[in-house]
Amino acid sequence: MIDLNADLGEGFGRWHLTDDEQLLSVVTSANVACGFHAGDPVTMRRVCELAAERGVRVGAQVSYRDLAGFGRRAMEVPSAELAAEVAYQIGALEVFARAAGTRVSYVKPHGALYNRIVHDPEQAAAVIEGVLLAGGSLPVLGLPGSVVLDLAAKAGLPAVPEAFADRAYTDEGTLVPRGRDGAVVTDPEAVVERSLSLARSGTVVALSGARIEVRARSLCLHGDTPGAVELARRVRERLLESGVQVEAFV
Template identity: 55%
Template sequence: MAPTIDLNSDLGESFGAWTMGDDAALLRVVSSANVACGFHAGDASTMLSVCREAAANGVTVGAHVSYRDLAGFGRRAMDVPPAELRDEVLYQLAALSGLTRVAGTAARYVKPHGALYNRIVHDERQANAVVDAVIAFDPSLALLGLAGSAVERAAGEAGLRFVREAFVDRGYRSDGTLVPRTEPGALLSDQAEIAARAVRMVTDGAVTAIDGEEVTVQVDSLCLHGDTPGAVAMALAVRAALAAADIGVEPFA
């Protein structure tokens, strides 16, 4: 059988009069949609609209949970007490779950966003808080994150399904973590390079780090950020390259 891979994107990040990305176009390309839940971006109308569009396109919906940080787009480090973080993740899950039900679909997984995503690669207390929230809300949900992270270990200990993610449009360090957005090489923009990286991640389980070192990546889902300039063209290039390599695209959940 030909291999398959999930292709996810962060969507629903518009807020009020502020528009972010082309959700409708990306929902015709990706297989999973990480929908912002109102803490870093997204509002009720945007969330519902994206959920409806995802349902119409057969795209799986996940909750893109974040620190409470609209002003910083969820990309500022925050020392949130674990109990408070657990409750705020629960709040976001409840909000998206209600809207998915109205839209005729359901939230199938959880993906932390931005600073929270990066924090729980190493921070065991916050990683456990996120896992505790998912278990309390619905233990059948999958948790999407970086392989080899503290949150992967916490999910495994709790019996929660963990889905390993790799980023086709972000630079990697030699330790397998992402280059911070404040540093050179963090964001990639060349469509051909991004498409080739996607194929290599799936077929070889490898990516070239910013220092030239080869890094092993374990991947069940590829991510392409919806707020990246040219994201739709990049997503189409990735899909075409995967198809050319006889790799199918389908949701993991």
């Protein structure tokens, strides 16, 4: 059993990055940009409405405040400020989710913040504080073995490990930084095969060629790559053909 999630709503004003409507016919969970790295109120509302119509879970994709850098630049944000900004983003999305007849079902950090809280306990604790501040007991998506998932579990929040079919891994199970050659897997068939391996055996071939363990309940399919919709469809079809149940984790 595996959940398929994708980053959606990553436009801003007149600029559109992802084919939200088509991807929402494939995935089971939608990580909706909350305005800090991408997204705006109109986009957030539209994606929530589309997700509700299709029965797709809505998740808050929280980020550092970095529209210019798409949330992928390293930033130093005080813990109290980061906690408040995480709660703010969740709350903003919750308004549109509830208006659409659904709710925010989980939280997934984005970009530089996502990678930072794999190892940084202070920033990870701030993210968890922000989730708690927003209310409820929302699940948190993150890299298997990351500090943020450990802190989420200790705080009583469901910790959901996820994997990436189109990102290269180090031998330690972390993502290869985007600036390095080979960090993004671009061959469609390779992405499909990696998806099957992750879902069925919990393993994937690292950039070094070594096979490593990556146990995950959710599989991320990036929506900002060329041919993203067709690739997502191929991944889902192959998973189902191989006997893997595709289902949201919440």
